[in-house]
Amino acid sequence: MKLVFAYVLTGLCGVFAKGRAQKGKFSVPSLDVKTRQLVLQANQTLQLNCRGRWELSWALPEGLARDQGSVQVKGSRCGRTGQQYCSCLTVGSALAQHTGLFRCRYQHRPRKQASVYVYVTDSRRPFVEVLGKSPDVLYMKERQPLVIPCRVTHPNVTTLLVKFPDHKLSPDQRNIVWNSRQGFTIRSPTFFYVGLFFCQATVDDVSYSSHIYIVHRPVNNIMKVFLNSSGPVRKLKGERLALNCTATGALNTRVNISWNYPRKENRAGSISKRIMNSGSHMLFYSILTIPKLQRSDRGLYTCQVTSGEKIKEAKVNVTVYDRPFIRLKPRHGSVLEAYAGQKSFRLSPKLQAYPEPEVVWLKDGTVAAKHCSRYLVQKNSLVIRDVAEEDAGRYTVLVALKEHRLDRNLTLTVVVNVSPQIGEKAVSLQDPGTVPRGSRKALHCTSDGVPPPHIQWLWHPCPSKGLPAAPQA
Structure with a gap:
C-alpha cells in the first residue's frame, strides 16, 4: 500500500515539474538561427522566423525602413495547440545599408527579445553608412569614450582610422x-582627437574611405546669464510681453536655453533664438514673446541655461494689471517737520501707479523746481537741500496719466523749526554801569524762533566773600 502511494506522489511531482517547464518556455522569443551573426551577399534574401508566447514585433536596423517594398512580415498562431505566436520576416534583395541588428521582441514587453546581427556584404561598398556631401558632427564629452561609427559590411574587413589629411591610426585594443x-572607440579621447576623421578599408587591393566626421569638443563654460529686465515687470492686460534672456559663454561653448512660465503648458508664448560670436566669447539669445497678456500670465518667469552639467538661471516676476491706476497717500501724515540748517529733507508720499505717471511738485502754487534751485525732484520725491525757514509752506504733488485721463494730487504741509535766537547777542551791549539803590532800570531781551520761544529771566546776585553766587529766578 505504501509503494502505491509513493508511485502516485512521484507521478504528481512529474506533472508539476512539467507544468513549471512549460511555464518557463519562451520567456523570451526564439529565433530559428542559433548563431549571433549572419553574413549574406548583397541582393540575397534574408528570412528570419521567430516564435514566442505573446504577440511579436520586429526592430530593424536604421538603414532599413519597414515601409519598404522589400520588407514583409507575416504573423500567425502556431504550436501544437495554437497557443504560441510565430512571425516571419523577409527582406528581399538585401543591401549593404541593411547591415545591422535584427530584433524580435514581444509587443507589450519589448525588453524580452532575441536578436541576430546581419552583415550584408558588398565588395564595392565595405562601409555601411552612405557617403554624405557634408561631414557629420561628433561631440567629444568629458570622461566619456568617443565612437567614430564607421561600421563595415563584413566582420573581417580590415580598417584604419585616419585623421585628416593622412595621419593613420591602427587599433591597439x-x-x-x-x-x-560599431566602428572605432577611443576610450580616453584627448584634444588630439578634435578635427576631421574618416575610416579607410582595403578590399581586393582597392582602397575605400568612409563618411567624414568632425569631432568637436564643446566647452561647458557659462559665464553669465541675465534678462533684459533687472527688476519686476509690470504690464497691462492685452499688452505684449517680450523677455530677452542672454547667456555669455566661452568660445566653443554650446548651451541649451529653456523657459518656465505660468502658461507654458498652454504654449502661450513663442521663442526665438540667436547666436553671435563676439570674438572673445559667445552670446546666446532666447526671446520669449507673449502677444497679448492675460491675468493668468502673471507670476515667475525663469530662463534656465544648461551646458553639460552646468546650470545657471535668471528670474523675474511679471505683474499683469486689468486697467491703469494711481494710488496716492501720505507716508507719515499730512504735516511734516523739518529743521533749519538740515542738509536735506525729503517729501516722499506713497505712490503706486501704472503705467509710469508724470509727477510735478508745487510749492505754494508754483512749480517747486522753478521756485528755488535748492529743490530737486527725484523720481516721485521732492528733496529740499540746506533747509531754511522760508521752505515752510504747502507742497502739492500732481500725478497724472494723461494718455488714460487719470490724475491725483496730494498736499503736504511742511513746518520748519528754527532754533531760538536772542537778538541782543548779535549787538555789542554797553555796561549798564552803577544803578542807584531804589531806582528803576529796564532790561530788554528780544528773541525769535519757530515755534515761538519761551523767555525766562535769571538773576545773578553779587558774590560774597569771593564765592560765585548761584543764579536765582
Whole structure:
C-alpha cells in the first residue's frame, strides 16, 4: 500500500515539474538561427522566423525602413495547440545599408527579445553608412569614450582610422578599439582627437574611405546669464510681453536655453533664438514673446541655461494689471517737520501707479523746481537741500496719466523749526554801569524762533566773600 502511494506522489511531482517547464518556455522569443551573426551577399534574401508566447514585433536596423517594398512580415498562431505566436520576416534583395541588428521582441514587453546581427556584404561598398556631401558632427564629452561609427559590411574587413589629411591610426585594443558593428572607440579621447576623421578599408587591393566626421569638443563654460529686465515687470492686460534672456559663454561653448512660465503648458508664448560670436566669447539669445497678456500670465518667469552639467538661471516676476491706476497717500501724515540748517529733507508720499505717471511738485502754487534751485525732484520725491525757514509752506504733488485721463494730487504741509535766537547777542551791549539803590532800570531781551520761544529771566546776585553766587529766578 505504501509503494502505491509513493508511485502516485512521484507521478504528481512529474506533472508539476512539467507544468513549471512549460511555464518557463519562451520567456523570451526564439529565433530559428542559433548563431549571433549572419553574413549574406548583397541582393540575397534574408528570412528570419521567430516564435514566442505573446504577440511579436520586429526592430530593424536604421538603414532599413519597414515601409519598404522589400520588407514583409507575416504573423500567425502556431504550436501544437495554437497557443504560441510565430512571425516571419523577409527582406528581399538585401543591401549593404541593411547591415545591422535584427530584433524580435514581444509587443507589450519589448525588453524580452532575441536578436541576430546581419552583415550584408558588398565588395564595392565595405562601409555601411552612405557617403554624405557634408561631414557629420561628433561631440567629444568629458570622461566619456568617443565612437567614430564607421561600421563595415563584413566582420573581417580590415580598417584604419585616419585623421585628416593622412595621419593613420591602427587599433591597439587598449585606447583605440575596433569593432565591426560599431566602428572605432577611443576610450580616453584627448584634444588630439578634435578635427576631421574618416575610416579607410582595403578590399581586393582597392582602397575605400568612409563618411567624414568632425569631432568637436564643446566647452561647458557659462559665464553669465541675465534678462533684459533687472527688476519686476509690470504690464497691462492685452499688452505684449517680450523677455530677452542672454547667456555669455566661452568660445566653443554650446548651451541649451529653456523657459518656465505660468502658461507654458498652454504654449502661450513663442521663442526665438540667436547666436553671435563676439570674438572673445559667445552670446546666446532666447526671446520669449507673449502677444497679448492675460491675468493668468502673471507670476515667475525663469530662463534656465544648461551646458553639460552646468546650470545657471535668471528670474523675474511679471505683474499683469486689468486697467491703469494711481494710488496716492501720505507716508507719515499730512504735516511734516523739518529743521533749519538740515542738509536735506525729503517729501516722499506713497505712490503706486501704472503705467509710469508724470509727477510735478508745487510749492505754494508754483512749480517747486522753478521756485528755488535748492529743490530737486527725484523720481516721485521732492528733496529740499540746506533747509531754511522760508521752505515752510504747502507742497502739492500732481500725478497724472494723461494718455488714460487719470490724475491725483496730494498736499503736504511742511513746518520748519528754527532754533531760538536772542537778538541782543548779535549787538555789542554797553555796561549798564552803577544803578542807584531804589531806582528803576529796564532790561530788554528780544528773541525769535519757530515755534515761538519761551523767555525766562535769571538773576545773578553779587558774590560774597569771593564765592560765585548761584543764579536765582
